[in-house]
Amino acid sequence: MNNIALIVGASGIIGSNLAQELLxxxxxxxxxxxxxxxxxxxxxxxxxxxxxPASLQNALAGLAPxxxxxxxxxxxxxxxxxxxxxxLMVRNLLDALAPQKSVQHVALVTGLKHYLGPFxxxxxxxxxxxxxxxEEQPRLPLDNFYYAQEDEVYIAAARDGFTWSIHRPHxxxxxxxxxxxxxxxxxxxxxxxxxxxxxxxRWPGSEAQWNGLSDVTDARIIAxxxxxxxxxxxARDQAFNIVNGDIFRWSWLWPRLAAWFGVEALGxxxxxxxxxxxxxxxxxxxxxxxxRHQLQEPALDRLASPWHTDLDLGRPIEVMTDMANSRKRGxxxxxxxxxxxxxxxxQLRTDRLIP
Numbered sequence: 001m002n003n004i005a006l007i008v009g010a011s012g013i014i015g016s017n018l019a020q021e022l023l024x025x026x027x028x029x030x031x032x033x034x035x036x037x038x039x040x041x042x043x044x045x046x047x048x049x050x051x052x053p054a055s056l057q058n059a060l061a062g063l064a065p066x067x068x069x070x071x072x073x074x075x076x077x078x079x080x081x082x083x084x085x086x087x088l089m090v091r092n093l094l095d096a097l098a099p100q101k102s103v104q105h106v107a108l109v110t111g112l113k114h115y116l117g118p119f120x121x122x123x124x125x126x127x128x129x130x131x132x133x134x135e136e137q138p139r140l141p142l143d144n145f146y147y148a149q150e151d152e153v154y155i156a157a158a159r160d161g162f163t164w165s166i167h168r169p170h171x172x173x174x175x176x177x178x179x180x181x182x183x184x185x186x187x188x189x190x191x192x193x194x195x196x197x198x199x200x201x202r203w204p205g206s207e208a209q210w211n212g213l214s215d216v217t218d219a220r221i222i223a224x225x226x227x228x229x230x231x232x233x234x235a236r237d238q239a240f241n242i243v244n245g246d247i248f249r250w251s252w253l254w255p256r257l258a259a260w261f262g263v264e265a266l267g268x269x270x271x272x273x274x275x276x277x278x279x280x281x282x283x284x285x286x287x288x289x290x291x292r293h294q295l296q297e298p299a300l301d302r303l304a305s306p307w308h309t310d311l312d313l314g315r316p317i318e319v320m321t322d323m324a325n326s327r328k329r330g331x332x333x334x335x336x337x338x339x340x341x342x343x344x345x346x347q348l349r350t351d352r353l354i355p
Contacts, residue, residue, distance in 0.1 A: 003231070004102075005029040006065035008050070008093060009072025011037045013176040014109055014169075018069055019043045021223035030063060033072075052091035056096040064102035068093070069231045070149075071109045079118045079143045087148035094156035103162045105230050108153050109222070110146040112170050112319065117142045132322040133212075135205050135239045137170070154322050157237075165229040166239040167222060170321055171312050173340040174219025177297055181308040183216075184344045185353070189304045190275060191261040192354045193282055201258040202266040203250070204275045205313025210250050210268035212318025215243040218340040222282045224333045225326060234329035241321040245334040250313070256338060260345055272314055275306035293355035303353065 005022050009015040010031025022029045023042045036045030036245060048059035050072070076082045090108070097103050115133045117140050129137065139147055150166060157164050173184040194201045201212055225242045229235035251267060258265035283300045290298035297303055348354045 003027050003067055004063075004065045005230075006032060006046070006060075006063065006068045006097075008032045008068070008070045010040070010043060010045075010268050011035075012071055012121040013172050013174040013182065014222055015069070015071040016040060016176065017174055017202070017219040018071065018123040018226055021220070021227055023054065027067075030065065032059070050092055051085070051136055053092050053096065056092055060096050061209065064100050065097070066102055066104045067105045068097065068103055069109075069226055069230075070107065070153075073145070073149075079145065081146035082118070083143060083148045086145045087152050090149050090152040091156075094152065094160070098156070098160050100178045101160070103160060104235075105163045105165070105227050106153055106157065107165045107167060107229060108149055109167045109169065109226075110149060111168055112321065113144065114146050114168050115140070115318070116315075118144055120213060128317040130229055131318060133241065134322045135241055153156075163236040165226075165235055165237070167226060167229070167242050168239065168321075169217035169222050169242045170214075170319065171216045172219050172222070173216050173337075175344060175351070175353075177302055177353070182303070182305045183309045183312055184341060186275065186306055186309045186349060187257060187341075187347050188261075188348050188354050189286070189300065190222040190279065190306075191257065191263055193285060194263045194278070195261050197285065200264040200266045201254075201261070202278070203254055203313075204273045204310060205250070205268075206272055206316055207268050207270075208316050208318055209313050210254075213247050213249060213320045214318060215247050215320045217243050217339055218335040218337075221245075221333055221335045225331055228331050229326075232330060234307065235326070235331075238325060238329070239332075241323050241325070243321050243323060244337050244340060245323065246337050247320050248337055253338065253341075257341060260342060274314065275304075275309045276310050279304060279306050289355060294352065295355065296352045314351075321324045 005027045007015045011033045019040050030044045032046040073086050115129050133310040171183050222242045255265040286300040287298045
């Protein structure tokens with residue numbers, strides 16, 4: 001097999017799981033990041049700044065990847081800046097790779113904001129999109145950096161002759177430290193603080209999310225879909241939703257998460273209780289917990305991303321996705337959501353990131 005992978009964002013939740021998936025199937029794999037971590041055996045680190053074309057050209061000189069996986073983005077203060085910065089990252093990368101003429105396929109990971117709009121849009125009300133969300137739904141008449149990233153891929157694909165796939169996960173459940181969007185670990189840290197301090201594990205979100213149907217994406221299952229779409233003839237030039245394959249209500253799942261930690265679960269009480277406020281005074285508490293239990297990461301903000309968890313759990317609508325496009329084309333993997341959380345919690349405990 002002559003497939004050679006380049007993962008952009010190999011230190012993140014999706015990128016690190018994808019690296020392990022590809023390496024397990026004997027793909028030579030390079031991981032590009034500004035500061036690559038040497039913690040995945042067999043992954044070849046590539047240090048480069050996606051906003052610096054010279055940095056990219058130097059770092060990629062001599063590499064001839066056949067498959068490129070873009071799993072990274074940079075959060076900015078406005079959507080206009082999100083568009084400018086994140087589209088430039090994709091453009092710089094693909095421009096730097098073009099002279100090699102080695103790229104056969106590019107996969108871009110975006111997400112459900114494709115259907116919901118930018119963060120500010122779906123929390124401000126308006127007409128909610130129909131659920132389940134389907135790939136055939138048209139773009140919204142809103143500025144959206146996901147659209148700008150896609151367009152850069154389409155332009156380069158027409159120029160350089162590679163195929164592409166777009167992957168739209170829901171909330172990612174998986175291990176990563178220092179990640180901007182990390183609901184599973186955020187809830188694990190919150191539950192651990194509740195356990196240590198005697199506080200109840202209180203639902204932080206909206207009534208719509210508490211009672212509505214939802215789904216999530218295990219980092220391992222999107223890694224499987226990315227590998228499948230990279231080589232499957234039926235997957236060429238397609239956009240795919242990717243979730244675990246089951247649906248749930250948080251009103252069902254929340255008490256189960258609480259029971260795993262041995263804490264009291266409190267459900268929706270008529271008021272949203274944002275985690276960002278709940279955890280705002282807990283940096284010193286977490287540092288003390290980490291010291292007492294000899295944990296690996298004493299900085300609360302390196303593990304928890306309450307702002308993003310609040311956006312997910314505070315949505316005024318239920319959100320679930322349809323997976324018919326990839327199912328019809330041959331991707332049939334399934335993952336239990338309850339197991340996604342419990343597997344993550346076990347890994348965090350084994351790795352001494354929670355007590």
